Every structure is written in C-alpha cells, then in structure tokens.
Amino acid sequence: MPLIAALGRVLAADVAASTDLPPFERSAVDGWAVRAADLADAAADHPVVLRRLGEVYMGAQARVEVALGGAVRIPTGGEIPPGADAVLMQEYADVGGEGVAARRAVRVGENVVERGIDVREGQVILRRGRRLRAADLGILAGMGMAEVGVFFLPRVAIMATGDEVVSPDAPLGPGQVRDMNSPALAGAVLAAGGSPVLLGIVPDDRQAVDTALGRALAGHEMVLVSGGSSVGERDVVADAMSAVGPPGIVVHGIAVRPGKPTVLAAAGEIPVIGLPGNPVSALVIFDIFARPVLEALAGMDAASRTWDRVRARAETALPAAGAREDHRRVRLEARSDGLWAVPLPAGSQILTSLAQADGIVVVPPAGPGFARGEEVEVRLL
DSSP, rough: OBBGGGGTOOBBEEEEEESSSSOEESSSSSSEEOGGGGGTTTTTOOOEEEEEEEEEEEEEOOOOOOOOOOEEOOOTTTTOOOOOOEEEGGGGGGEEETTTEEOOOOOOTTTOOTTTTEEEEEEEEEEEBBBBBBHHHHHHHHHHBBBOOOOOOOOOOOOOOOTTTTTTOOOOOOOOOEEEEHHHHHHHHHHHHOEEEEEEEEEEEEEHHHHHHHHTTTOSSSSEEEEOOSSSTTTOHHHHHHTTTTTEEEEESSSSSSSSSSSEEEEEEEEEEEEEEHHHHHHHIIIIIIIIHHHHHTTTOOOGGOOEEEEEEEEEOOOOBTEEEEEEEEEEEETEEEEEEEOOOTTTTTTHHHOOEEEEEOOOOOOBBBBOOOOOEEEEE
C-alpha cells in the first residue's frame, strides 16, 4: 500500500536497507569545511586565517577540495568536500575578502554527520510484524520506498443483541437503551489493528441469532457479540454460540470484574467472543481477551503488542473484589509528591468512568488489595 497510508499497519516482511543513510558525509551546521589540524592553534584572541576556496551547494556534489590552510563554505546538510575532516560553525568565523578568520579550534569529526550513521546498507532496519510508526515511514522513504507490504487488516464482525437495544439515532421507548457497544467496540478494533464490520442489532430470538452468527462467520476473521451472555431464560446467545463449533464454547464465565458472563468460543479458526452487554464490561473484556487475539491475527510481533504501563500511588484504598480479579478505572494526577492514581466509579454501566480514565489497575483476587498511598501498576488506556 502507499507509504503515506501505512501508519499503524503491520509490516509483512523484513526490510533491509538498500543504501547507507545518510548516503554521504554531511555537515550538521552552517559553517566552513576545514582540516582540523589547520586550526589547532586557533583561539578568540589568536584567530587563524584560512584561504576561502569556494562553496558547497545543497543537492550538488562537493567538488572543491579543501587543501592545506583552506576553507569551503558549507550549509547544514551539505556534502563534506574532499580533504575536510571537520566543520567550523559560522559563529566562530569572520569573513573578509578571500580570507576566513577562525576564532576557535575544532576536533576531527566535529559537526560532521558520518555516512551510514543512521542505517548501513544491507542492515535489517524493520522486522516483519512491526506495527508501523511515523518515524518508520520516514526511514522507509529514505530507502526509496513509496509503497510497503503489510498484512491485511483482520475483519471483525460486531453484533449487538437484545430486545431492549435500539440504534443510536432511534428515539427511546420504555425500557429501551441505545447501542453504545457497537461504536465503542468498533473503535477498540480499529485501535487494535483490525477492520470493524457492524452487523447491527439482533433481537433475543434463537433463529435470529443463529442467522446473524452465520453471516458474521462468513468472510470475517473474528466475531464479537455483545449482550445475551448471562445465564437466563431469555439469553439465547450462549446457546447459539455453543453450536458454532467445533470446538464451540471453551469458556463461559470468568473470575473478572467487570465481565463475569464472558463467553469464549471458536468456529474452527475463527474466534467468537461473547461480551457482556454493559459497555464498560464489554470494553474491559475486549482488552483482556479480544485484543491479544486480534493483534496476533493482525500479524503483530510481541513488541507491538506491549501495553504501556506506569507506576503510581493509590489515592484511595482499592480492596479486592472477593474471588474475582478486579479491573479498576483510574485517573492519573501528577502532584508535587509524584504520580497518583485516582479511582473512578466502579459500576459496569458507568461508561463515563472509562471515558475519563487514563488507565486500569488490576486488583488481584482473594487478597488484601491495595492500601491508600501504596504503589500500583497502571495499564494505560
């Protein structure tokens, strides 16, 4: 695909440098290309006068040789001319007629950017599986690449279930809620390197869910189903998911808060994940279970799948949630005595708490939790 459209895409093959970068010795400053030995005795009160031999022009080969006692005018980025081994900054040079008075000494290599100091020809500069960053695109451009080979984006089918769920633009009737999960999960899929496909809202009807799952499994690499994963008379999603196999359902119910009724299943090679209907639970469970699978499907290497984490002090106590691992949303505050993690409301239906959060603190189950002021690890969102 075109290089300028490849940000965030995953590299499909190793890239070896086709040339040195930079491809020639160049000046790091505006000034004068010189021989360091000629300026060994130069000082502010004892300038050394060099002969002005010519000038280096940007985008052109340096052809004027710096002979004994000579200097060549050079701009930042200009090619170091033959014979020169240093560049004197223009601030330390006084020009008069055909002479250049140098008011300080320079050492060999001063203000010279070596050829290949960034990349050497033949060196593997980017590895297969890397999620491309802005700087990577610049390096690839420096190698003469206008296009780059990347993995296809995994297509992720997203369907919401529930008789009470209506589209975001629909007026609300009694007992109804708008579908917040589908747009939120679509954003999470995009951030994790996938391509979301919204399949709409499916009522609590076994035949309708079976039909929707059939559509979802056709032409997609992952399926996310929000809602209907609890155990109840009207929850038909789990029954429908058990029939998508083999292997079908692998896990139904996890010791995590929020997100206990999660369903993990597979239809052959296609992961099918049943997410809770509460939007906070759906996004937390996506990060724990769906994101790692999606990133692997996207071809990402381990480095690209690493979470950013920081250490902070708990602003209030964070007790354990019994036998369940508790994923608490926190806001980070930088104070004079360090970084603090301020817990936000823990309810699984309070989506604003996740929107306002900077990260997640995982409180281990069946333990003491964390006391106020204790250092905790914050997984950044």
